[in-house]
Amino acid sequence: MPVANYKQYCQMLDSAQRGHYAYPAANVTSEVTANAALWGFAQQKSDGIVQVSTGGGEFASGQGIKDSVLGAISIAEHIHRVAGRYNIYVAIHTDHCMPEKLNSFFVPLVEESERRVAAGGMPLFNSHMFDGSGIEDELDKDGKHITGSGLKKNMDLAVPLLERMSKIGQIIEVEAGVVGGEEDGAAGSDDTPSAKLYTTPKDMAYVYKRLSEVAGARYMFAATFGNVHGSYKPGVVKLQPGILRDGQARLKKDFGKDAHFDLVFHGGSGSSLEEIHETLNYGVVKMNVDTDMQYAFSRAIAGHFFTHYEGVLKIDGEVGNKKLYDPRAYLKLAETAMANRTKEACDALRSTGKTLFKA
Numbered sequence: 398m399p400v401a402n403y404k405q406y407c408q409m410l411d412s413a414q415r416g417h418y419a420y421p422a423a424n425v426t427s428e429v430t431a432n433a434a435l436w437g438f439a440q441q442k443s444d445g446i447v448q449v450s451t452g453g454g455e456f457a458s459g460q461g462i463k464d465s466v467l468g469a470i471s472i473a474e475h476i477h478r479v480a481g482r483y484n485i486y487v488a489i490h491t492d493h494c495m496p497e498k499l500n501s502f503f504v505p506l507v508e509e510s511e512r513r514v515a516a517g518g519m520p521l522f523n524s525h526m527f528d529g530s531g532i533e534d535e536l537d538k539d540g541k542h543i544t545g546s547g548l549k550k551n552m553d554l555a556v557p558l559l560e561r562m563s564k565i566g567q568i569i570e571v572e573a574g575v576v577g578g579e580e581d582g583a584a585g586s587d588d589t590p591s592a593k594l595y596t597t598p599k600d601m602a603y604v605y606k607r608l609s610e611v612a613g614a615r616y617m618f619a620a621t622f623g624n625v626h627g628s629y630k631p632g633v634v635k636l637q638p639g640i641l642r643d644g645q646a647r648l649k650k651d652f653g654k655d656a657h658f659d660l661v662f663h664g665g666s667g668s669s670l671e672e673i674h675e676t677l678n679y680g681v682v683k684m685n686v687d688t689d690m691q692y693a694f695s696r697a698i699a700g701h702f703f704t705h706y707e708g709v710l711k712i713d714g715e716v717g718n719k720k721l722y723d724p725r726a727y728l729k730l731a732e733t734a735m736a737n738r739t740k741e742a743c744d745a746l747r748s749t750g751k752t753l754f755k756a
C-alpha cells in the first residue's frame with residue numbers, strides 16, 4: 398500500500414526530523430508528471446511527496462472542464478493505483494490554497510476523503526496546505542495596522558480545518574509570512590514589504606500555540622526565511638535559514654523541549670546545496686520543488702524538437718516522421734528528465750536510500 402497511511406506518513410515526518418533529511422515535494426499536473434516523480438523516488442529508494450496545486454488540478458481535468466477539484470481527485474486516484482507497484486511510500490498533498498479558494502478546492506477535497514473514510518477506505522489525500530499568509534492585518538480607527546490580527550485570522554481559519562482533518566488522519570500545512578516570487582495561485586509581488594518575507598520567532602510561537610491546541614493533530618509549517626518561488630540567478634535570493642533555527646529555539650523555550658515544527662521549505666528550486674543542508678539541521682522535512690521540475694521536463698522536449706526539427710514537422714510537402722511526432726516519443730524523454738531531477742532532489746535532501754517501506 399505505498400500511498401502512506403496516516404501512521405506511516407507521521408513516521409516519515411518523524412524519521413526525517415530525527416535524521417535531518419527532508420522529502421522532495423514534487424508538483425504534478427498530469428499522469429506523466431506524477432509517474433515521473435514516483436519513478437524518481439523509487440529509483441532512489443526514497444519516500445516522497447507529490448502535490449497538486451489549484452492550477453494543476455484545473456489543468457488535469459482538461460481545458461473543456463477546468464475543475465480543480467475533479468482534476469486533483471483524478472491525479473490522486475491515478476497515484477493510488479500506480480504507487481502500489483513501487484517499493485516506497487508516497488504521500489499525496491495539495492499545494493497553496495488561499496482563503497478565497499477554501500470552499501471551492503480545499504473543503505471539497507477534504508469532503509471527498511471524509512466520504513472514503515466513512516466507507517471504510519483511506520483518505521484520498523494525506524495532507525493539504527491552507528495558505529492564509531496573505532491575510533492582511535486589520536486597521537484600527539486611526540488607520541494603523543493592528544499587529545498580529547492578520548496572523549490571528551489566518552489561524553482562526555486553519556484551526557477548525559485541522560480539527561476536521563485530524564479526525565480522518567490528515568495533516569495540514571500552514572504558512573505565515575509571504576514567500577516571494579510567483580507560483581500557481583501564490584503570487585508574491587515586488588511591493589511585498591520585505592519584512593513579511595521573514596517569519597519571526599514570535600509568529601512561529603503563536604502558530605505553534607494555536608495548532609498544538611488541537612489534541613493529537615499533526616501539522617507542518619511553511620516558515621518564510623527569504624525563500625522565493627521560481628528560479629533566480631545566483632545572488633538574487635537572500636536566504637536566512639537562521640530564522641528557522643531561532644524559531645525552533647523559541648518553541649522549546651516557550652513550550653518545552655519536545656516542541657518543534659515540521660518545517661516546509663517553499664521555493665526550493667535554484668537553492669544551493671549548502672543552503673538546503675543548513676535548513677535540514679533546523680527541522681525542514683519537506684521541500685517543494687516545482688520550477689526545476691518544470692524546466693527539466695520542458696528542456697527534454699525542447700531538445701527533441703530542436704534536434705528532430707524535420708521529423709516533427711511536415712515541411713515543404715514532406716510527411717514528417719510519425720515515430721518522432723508521436724507524443725509518447727518526447728513525453729517519455731520528459732518523464733525521464735523529471736524523474737532524474739527528482740532523484741537529484743532526493744540526493745540533495747538526503748532522503749535517498751531512506752525509505753521506510755519494507756517489502
Ligand SMILES: [Zn+2]
Binds near residue numbers: 576580664
Ligand atoms: Zn509554495
